[in-house]
Amino acid sequence: MRTSADKPSQCGTAVNRRHFVTTLLSVYGLALARQAFGLDPGWIWVENASPDTGALTLARYPQKTELILLTDRPPQLETPLRYFLADITPNEAFFVRWHLSGIPTSIDLNSFRLEVSGKVNKPLSLSLNELRSKFEPVSLVAFTQCAGNFRSWFEPRVPGGQWGSGAMGNARWKGVRLKDVLDAAGVQAGAVQVGLRGLDVPALDKTPVFQKSLQIDHARDGEVLIAYEMNGEALPMLNGYPIRLVVPGWYATYWVKALSSISVLDQPLKTFWMDKAYRIPDNAEANEEPQHLASATVPINEMAVHSIFVKPAPGEQLRAGQRYELAGVASDGGSGVRGVEVSSDGGRTWSDATLGADLGKYSWRTWRANWAPPTKGTYKLMVRATSNNGQKQVAAQWNRSGYQRDVIEHLDVAVV
Amino acid sequence: MSRWMILSMLVVVAMAMYAAQQSKPVSSSASKQMAGDGQVQRITLPQYPAQIAPGPNVEVYKKNCLTCHTTRYVSMQPGFAKAVWQSEVKKMVEVYGAPISDADQTLIVEYLVAVKGVEATPVSGVATK
Numbered sequence: 001m002r003t004s005a006d007k008p009s010q011c012g013t014a015v016n017r018r019h020f021v022t023t024l025l026s027v028y029g030l031a032l033a034r035q036a037f038g039l040d041p042g043w044i045w046v047e048n049a050s051p052d053t054g055a056l057t058l059a060r061y062p063q064k065t066e067l068i069l070l071t072d073r074p075p076q077l078e079t080p081l082r083y084f085l086a087d088i089t090p091n092e093a094f095f096v097r098w099h100l101s102g103i104p105t106s107i108d109l110n111s112f113r114l115e116v117s118g119k120v121n122k123p124l125s126l127s128l129n130e131l132r133s134k135f136e137p138v139s140l141v142a143f144t145q146c147a148g149n150f151r152s153w154f155e156p157r158v159p160g161g162q163w164g165s166g167a168m169g170n171a172r173w174k175g176v177r178l179k180d181v182l183d184a185a186g187v188q189a190g191a192v193q194v195g196l197r198g199l200d201v202p203a204l205d206k207t208p209v210f211q212k213s214l215q216i217d218h219a220r221d222g223e224v225l226i227a228y229e230m231n232g233e234a235l236p237m238l239n240g241y242p243i244r245l246v247v248p249g250w251y252a253t254y255w256v257k258a259l260s261s262i263s264v265l266d267q268p269l270k271t272f273w274m275d276k277a278y279r280i281p282d283n284a285e286a287n288e289e290p291q292h293l294a295s296a297t298v299p300i301n302e303m304a305v306h307s308i309f310v311k312p313a314p315g316e317q318l319r320a321g322q323r324y325e326l327a328g329v330a331s332d333g334g335s336g337v338r339g340v341e342v343s344s345d346g347g348r349t350w351s352d353a354t355l356g357a358d359l360g361k362y363s364w365r366t367w368r369a370n371w372a373p374p375t376k377g378t379y380k381l382m383v384r385a386t387s388n389n390g391q392k393q394v395a396a397q398w399n400r401s402g403y404q405r406d407v408i409e410h411l412d413v414a415v416v
Numbered sequence: 417m418s419r420w421m422i423l424s425m426l427v428v429v430a431m432a433m434y435a436a437q438q439s440k441p442v443s444s445s446a447s448k449q450m451a452g453d454g455q456v457q458r459i460t461l462p463q464y465p466a467q468i469a470p471g472p473n474v475e476v477y478k479k480n481c482l483t484c485h486t487t488r489y490v491s492m493q494p495g496f497a498k499a500v501w502q503s504e505v506k507k508m509v510e511v512y513g514a515p516i517s518d519a520d521q522t523l524i525v526e527y528l529v530a531v532k533g534v535e536a537t538p539v540s541g542v543a544t545k
Contacts, residue, residue, distance in 0.1 A: 062459035072464040073486040101484055106458040152494075159504055162492045203484040206513020237459045272511060 063236040065092040070161055074098035074200075075238060078166035084310045084329050087357050087366055088141070089169030091231050096238045097146050097167060097252070099210050099273075102201035104258045107242055114181075114226070114243065118195075118264035121186030128228060128242050134184070135176035138225060142362040143170040143331045144252040147278055147300045151402030153409075156290055158402040165308055168331075170364045173246045175227035178262075179220045187216065187264055194219040195269040196245060199258040212254050213269035214247070223248050226259060248362035249334025251300050251404070253278050274299050278403070286404040287397045294399075302333030304406035305393055307340055307367070307385035318415045323372045326353070330385035331364035338388045340367040346380035346410070353383075361388070373415040384408045467491040471530040473523040480516045480524060481508075495534040501525050 059069035061077060068078035077096040083089055109128050116124040126134075145168030152162040161167075182194070193213045200210055218224065225246040228234070235241040240257030247254040253273075280286040281294030286304065288294040307330035318324050330337045336358075341350040356366030373379060384393045393408045466487045468474060481490070496504075505521050505528070508514040516524070 057464075059462065059464070061462060069464070069488070070492055071486050071488040072462070075461065103461075105461060106456065108456045110456075157494045157496070159493060159496060159500055162494070202512075204513050204515075206515075207484065208511070234457075237457060241457060276511065 061096070061238060063092060064096070064238065065090075067093065067096070068164075068166060070163065074101050074103055076161055077238070078163060079169060081165060081310055081313055083169075084165075084308075085327055085366070087170065087359060087363070088231060089171055091171070091233060091236050091239065094169045094171065094230070094236070094239055095146065095167045097161070098200060098238075098257070100200045100202040100207065102203060103238075104199040104241075105237065107199075107237070107258075109242060112242060112260075114260060114262065116181060116185045116262045116264075118262075119188040119191045119266050120182075120264050121188060122184075124181070124185050126181070131176055131181075131226065131228060131243065135180045137174060138177060139172060139174040139229075140223075140225070140246075140248065140362060141170065141172045141359040142246055142248040143303075143364040144168065144246075144250075144255055145303065145331070147251040147253050147403045148401070150405040153405065153407075154398055154402045156398070158400060160402055167252075170329075170331075170359075171230050172232070172359075173225055173227040174229035174232075175225040175243065175246065177222055178224040178226055178245070179222045181226060181262070182220055182264070185264070187220070188266075190266045191216045191264045193265045193268055195261075195263040195265055195271075196254075196256045196259065197261040197263075198240070198244075198256045199260050208272040210256075210273055211269065211271050212256055213265070213271070213274055214254065216264070218247075249302050249332075251278075251303055253300065278401075280401070280403050281399055285394050285397055285406060286399050287394070288399050290398065290400075300403055303331065304404050305332040305337070305385050305387040305391045306330070306406050306409075307337075307383045307393070308409055309381060309383055309411045312381075312411070312413050314411065316413070318373055318413060320373055320376045320415050323370055326369045326371050326381070327367065328353075328383055329364050329366050330355075330383075332385070332387035332389075332391060334362050335387045335389035335391070336361035336363075337365040338386045340365070340369075340383065340385045342369045342371075343382040344371055344373070344379050347382050347408070350382075350384070373413075376415050379413050379415060380410050381413055382408055382410045464488075469531040471527050473527040476520050476523040477527045480514065480520055484512065484514065490528065490532060493532050495532050496528075497534055498525065498529045501528040501532070504528075 057069040058066045059077065060066050061075060064077065068080060070076040070078055075096050075098055079089065079093050079095045083093045113125045113127060114131065146163060148161050149163050149167035150165060151158065151160050152164055193215055195211055195213050197209065197211045202209060226243050227246045228243050230239060235244060243259050245254065245256045245259050278300050279297040280300045281288040282296035282298045307328060309326065309328045311325065311327040312318060326342055330340045337355065340353040340355060342353050343350045351369065353367040353369040358365065386392050393406050395408055397405065397407045468478065468487050502525050505524055509516050509521065
């Protein structure tokens with residue numbers, strides 16, 4: 001079974017190289033120059049990894065710090081592991097994932113409008129200013145992650161974006177309730193779904209445009225937001241400026257970026273992105289076997305409970321007899337994390353970790369636990385979380401698309 | 417100079433400093449800019465060198481596969497069995513509408529197997545995706 005322990009070099013290498021570069025920058029005063037000129041989009045530092053390890057390339061995109069580059073057209077950027085020691089993931093470090101090469105790079109708020117149409121009494125065309133002024137602002141902390149986060153940890157490997165652990169983040173979102181906007185438009189009887197589209201467009205006319213749908217009751221539950229702020233600032237362009245959908249507890253595929261159109265539907269939306277892509281085996285653990293693929297699949301939805309180690313990082317060595325603070329994050333699909341347990345003996349015995357700040361049921365929880373490895377050797381550390389609704393992680397899991405990872409992760413750590 | 421004069425001068429200086437602070441443009445960092453009507457926000461995406469491993473039919477790969485996405489969609493993948501690559505190429509044509517001839521599809525699969533194939537026994541099942 002491939003696990004986090006098999007990926008020792010990725011994050012460690014990235015961190016070390018970053019430190020090296022940071023040192024260089026401060027030595028030569030370039031850091032100051034960079035600060036003075038702000039985020040010059042023409043100033044890009046690229047680390048060229050070998051062609052086989054594209055995931056190790058660090059890149060700096062506009063409004064972003066150095067992130068792990070998976071792909072550059074369209075951009076897919078992964079957050080380095082060390083950012084997950086904090087409760088809130090900074091905007092500049094928040095992961096980026098687009099599907100189509102024609103992503104929005106310029107927004108004029110004078111002309112930008114969110115259109116609300118379909119089975120409504122009064123179609124709306126709302127500027128950002130109208131969204132801000134005509135609806136009650138609400139704010140919540142919510143965790144999200146790409147459906148394929150941790151895809152590269154599945155064994156056998158599956159094709160797709162080869163994410164490690166960094167297609168996730170936890171942020172405070174501020175915006176307006178989707179419900180309030182729908183109510184202002186007046187949803188007509190017979191509505192079953194809302195269809196959601198952003199400003200991204202494909203390179204070819206024949207490529208299906210990216211769109212998602214939510215059941216009408218979900219869209220009107222008062223929890224789904226149209227967010228115009230992320231951690232107290234406008235959203236970075238690459239995270240969906242000027243507005244994106246926030247679907248608390250659900251995978252990020254539903255968090256449509258640069259949201260431009262909401263269509264109230266009396267028939268379920270027919271789209272590749274719901275009917276063929278982003279589907280999981282129709283069972284609670286999103287599990288199937290390579291030799292026996294599930295015949296029934298459903299659109300991915302609520303996030304599964306999951307937890308990882310952030311400290312030690314893969315490849316980090318510990319000292320025998322010295323106290324060490326294990327740390328990590330745990331998340332679920334919106335009931336909140338009830339508890340996290342860690343094991344240093346491959347799962348024979350478990351002890352409770354201490355949970356970090358409770359920022360609401362849709363937030364992840366950081367966790368910490370003290371450990372003093374008694375002797376030198378290799379230890380198999382494990383971590384597992386339980387959610388408030390009793391959901392637990394599983395010992396083994398696989399599916400053909402590498403979605404919804406909920407495996408109890410382990411980390412082989414060397415004690416010297 | 418009386419205490420009051422010194423005090424009032426200090427107040428004036430403080431007010432001036434505060435005013436200067438307020439009139440400064442918002443930080444040049446775009447991530448600090450708050451949204452509001454009348455603003456145009458623009459970014460320029462960086463360009464990255466293509467990562468193209470040499471292999472048979474590489475020109476066919478370059479001609480057909482880079483219209484919609486970067487070479488990193490291939491270079492980030494681990495090795496896969498031929499059946500997996502066949503299914504991926506087929507998906508590009510049938511789902512995403514890539515205009516690739518049957519002959520070129522075969523040549524592209526050959527290239528992908530050469531640069532990102534697996535030597536071990538192919539994993540059955542994955543290919544049926």
